[in-house]
Amino acid sequence: MVTKTRWIRGAALLSVGAVALTACGGNSGGGEDGDVTLQFTWWGSDVRHENTEEIIAAFEEENPGITVEGEYGAWSGYWDRLATQAAGGDAPDIIQMDEQYIREYSDRNALLDLSDVDTSSFADAAVEGGRTDDGLVAVSLGVVSLATMANVEVFEEAGVEVPDDSTWTWEDYAEASQKVTEATGKDIYGAGPQGEPMGLQIWLRQQGEELFTEDGELALTKDKAHEYLDFTGRLRQDGGFPSADYISETRELGPDNSPFGSNEMAMGTAWATQLTTLAKASGSELQPLHLPSFAGDFSENGAWIKGSMFLSASAETEHPEAAKKFIEFFVNSKEAGEINGMERGLPANLDVREMVLEDVSGPEQKAADFIAEVEQQVDDTVPVPPPGFSDFMGIITRHETEVLFGRTTTEEAAGEMVEELKSTLE
Structure with a gap:
């Protein structure tokens, strides 16, 4: 038929x-x-x-x-x-x-x-x-599960070792990003902002918290939002991330045309099953890495299966x-x-x-x-997102962009972001 x-x-x-x-x-x-x-x-x-x-x-x-x-x-x-x-x-x-x-x-x-x-x-x-x-x-x-994708060939050309994803921390991630950027003369950047809202979710889960509760209420505090935005802002200032203009111009590109898929970044955050698309687009050897953590132990990196x-x-x-x-x-x-x-x-x-x-x-x-x-490491799942969650990506990204451009402080952006997210759920 x-x-x-x-x-x-x-x-x-x-x-x-x-x-x-x-x-x-x-x-x-x-x-x-x-x-x-x-x-x-x-x-x-x-x-x-x-x-x-x-x-x-x-x-x-x-x-x-x-x-x-x-x-x-x-x-x-x-x-x-x-x-x-x-x-x-x-x-x-x-x-x-x-x-x-x-x-x-x-x-x-x-x-x-x-x-x-x-x-x-x-x-x-x-x-x-x-x-x-x-x-x-x-x-x-x-x-699927979230991964930090590493372009093995870019790391080799930069003379920087691919991080050990079983033990690396966020500071190791920042250091690797900065080294690649410096070694390539900013022709290739180490990394870019995490995909949202998953990046923020991972950041919170590694500290035993969630972005929202089982009842659909916002669990994010201003202090945690401040920490997250501050880390992102420091990576931009220290050279691990590209310019705010570059980030803003490339955010909406699909995996095929993204900076990582175009061999312009050594690391990118993506769902593991996007590896095939990214490898085909880049023509490079790629390796999915477990996300960095605060503890330096990949079993405590907040990952989940969705x-x-x-x-x-x-x-x-x-x-x-x-x-x-x-x-x-x-x-x-x-x-x-x-x-x-x-x-x-x-x-x-x-x-x-x-x-x-x-x-x-x-x-x-x-x-x-x-x-x-x-799957072998995790034993819990993220609650089904509440109504209004579909707006989170835009809200978080907008405030993150304001920080990257230096148009606001991380503290101000964190407070405004939390209130806007809370309002969206209410």
Whole structure:
């Protein structure tokens, strides 16, 4: 059965927080006893689109009474478009979901409870990442962990040793950054700011704290925010980071075109599964490193395992059983796993993962080994982000940028940032 695909054009103007999510998926057509048509929306690269189309075709062949119509595009505009569709009573039956929006939609009763989708072969962290008070509302497609990527060839050219990631501290990180910058005459920089809000989360978790509580309240204090911004500001002043202009101009670039992916930085923070994309873009030998810590012990670096992305279903879909059948096929079938590989993270289903790992090598193997090692070290997960969390990246980055440009003090920026984050959650 041929999959019908609609390309997304233009951008919607509404945000999730500004709309009331009401009836969804009401125009799918067909009844449960006859032919069923499901709408499925996702974001991603061309490779992901091709993989997903192939998975849909495999599902339709196995389930001749169900047609899945795909709607896809880039991350930019995805959530505004979805919010607009939901507000108009036309949300897709199946939604590729990101963790920062799970509670946004769940709290508005917009997501179907998927508790009867089989997750018995999943790692616990993969399951809990999609669970709220309303049940299992998002099923993980894969898992990832944050890493400090090191460009081995850049380090060698600079005459600087790649840090020992089992023992390095934040001061070691700063020193390595400065050495690379100095050795290359600022042609290549040691590193750049951590990705937000994950960088701040790691900083807090290493000190036994969290960015937000289980109840969705801000846990960040002004003092901790000050410490974090001060460390970032010192790295810029001491030469480990590039100029504020350079950082500002390159922040929004994707992995392929980022300073690290373009061999202009020795270290960059990224999800481990992005290693393949970064290695291809840079053409260099890359190595994922465990994040620096205060203790000098990688087992105390605050890392966690998270769902890379999820599948959810609209609470108002006219075809809940068909939607769950598709999700079950996507996450549990070895056929879908073989097609998808590690494109959406290290498979959450451990049986599918074992099969996928039989055929990986090079950067993919490095990423898989890294995530597996982190899984053995951690025994907790980060709470499902509260509504408003999707604004954190912009808020933290904006105040960090003000510090880097010297337009405000770290103390002033910390106070204003905390109040703004708190206001966003309230």
